[in-house]
Amino acid sequence: MSAHDLAVRPETAAPARPAVDPAVPQRLRGPLLRKAGVAWLAVVLVCGALFPFMAPNYLIAVATTTLVFVLLGHAVGAIYTYLRLLMFGVGGFYALGAYTVVLGVGERGWPLALGILVATVLPGVVALIVSPVVFRLKGIHFALITFALAELFRSVIVSWQSLTGGWSGISLKYEGSVLWFVEDHRMAVYWVALAAVALTTAGFFAFRHSATGLRAIAIGDDPSMARALGVSPQRFQYGLFALSAMLCGFAGALITFSLRFIDPSVFSATHALAAVTALIIGGWRIVPGPMLGAIAVVFLPDLLDVGPLIAAWIYGGGLILAITLFPDGIGGTVLDRYLAHRRRAAPPAGDTDKGAR
Numbered sequence: 001m002s003a004h005d006l007a008v009r010p011e012t013a014a015p016a017r018p019a020v021d022p023a024v025p026q027r028l029r030g031p032l033l034r035k036a037g038v039a040w041l042a043v044v045l046v047c048g049a050l051f052p053f054m055a056p057n058y059l060i061a062v063a064t065t066t067l068v069f070v071l072l073g074h075a076v077g078a079i080y081t082y083l084r085l086l087m088f089g090v091g092g093f094y095a096l097g098a099y100t101v102v103l104g105v106g107e108r109g110w111p112l113a114l115g116i117l118v119a120t121v122l123p124g125v126v127a128l129i130v131s132p133v134v135f136r137l138k139g140i141h142f143a144l145i146t147f148a149l150a151e152l153f154r155s156v157i158v159s160w161q162s163l164t165g166g167w168s169g170i171s172l173k174y175e176g177s178v179l180w181f182v183e184d185h186r187m188a189v190y191w192v193a194l195a196a197v198a199l200t201t202a203g204f205f206a207f208r209h210s211a212t213g214l215r216a217i218a219i220g221d222d223p224s225m226a227r228a229l230g231v232s233p234q235r236f237q238y239g240l241f242a243l244s245a246m247l248c249g250f251a252g253a254l255i256t257f258s259l260r261f262i263d264p265s266v267f268s269a270t271h272a273l274a275a276v277t278a279l280i281i282g283g284w285r286i287v288p289g290p291m292l293g294a295i296a297v298v299f300l301p302d303l304l305d306v307g308p309l310i311a312a313w314i315y316g317g318g319l320i321l322a323i324t325l326f327p328d329g330i331g332g333t334v335l336d337r338y339l340a341h342r343r344r345a346a347p348p349a350g351d352t353d354k355g356a357r
Helices: 003-008 031-054 057-083 090-108 112-134 140-159 185-208 211-219 223-228 233-259 269-282 289-304 308-325 329-345 349-356
Strands: none
Touching (some): 031 057, 031 185, 057 185, 057 211, 090 112, 090 140, 090 233, 090 269, 112 140, 112 233, 140 269, 185 211, 185 233, 269 289, 269 308, 289 329, 308 329
16 A cells, blocks of 8 residues: 555554553653642752741751651652562661761761761662562562561661660761851751752652653563563662662661761661651652651651650541541642542543544
8 A cells, every 4th residue: 555545544554653651550641740740849949948047956957857757758669669569678778877877987987978878878789689588578578578677687786785886876976067068067967868858859750750660650560561561670679679778878877967876766667667657648659758748757746846645646646547538648649639630621532523623
């Protein structure tokens, strides 16, 4: 058949290739979602930059801890979003990064940049070493083995008292500034944490809206679909696990510079549960979800300052209420309602065709 015949009779032509990969979930397509994400990140950066000039000193420390938990929430969210696995082992990598800074920078006099680099990379290397064992398991067994690894790290910290101080803890013997152009140590750590959250959020946002990221969300933990799309499931799993561990290690370095003292209680299962809770409350389906959850889980209880007992009641009751009213998290529920509103506002397909004709 000639090209002229195809032009005259278009119904006989080969079907056009779809513009969007069919493996990509419909709810994640659309430029409006990308624009909304960019606008959200801009608002967060502006508010974060103005916050220390309007808040008292103790709230700056609370905000720094909140930003640290945003990083931990991103670490948990990366594994759950792309692999559909829940990781409870953030505490182990978190502690590894923290004690690397204390022992390297504080005790042995490493340069600051070297200490932070080792504290970030070392957990990633450990994650790659244990990945062949960890990823043999799925579902609840994956969560349990990551939790067991975290508890193993913590038991080593407790037992090795001559090096780590055991339950008594150890102080950071570092008097220099985290940022050479900021004299106030508390402010310097806050700016570094804010920059880290901004870069991490922007990076995850760019990856999620890229072709590779959207396909990664679509394949989930289905190795057969991953191979069909040309993605190596094993390399992707190991690499994502290492990236998550590196985020935890960097968060551990930040919390060490903020507190200037650490002990095993800082890396308890409660902190790992708080990171998971932040992800659940904020919502894993949007990149800012861990940020929303960390504000609700970490920042607001300290801001209310209502005492530990009442704070626990508010925290527990708020968690139950949030899970009941927002099963996909606050961010996921808002996204669903936004897309539902868009579908109701869009004209029917038939009306669009008539208008085109």
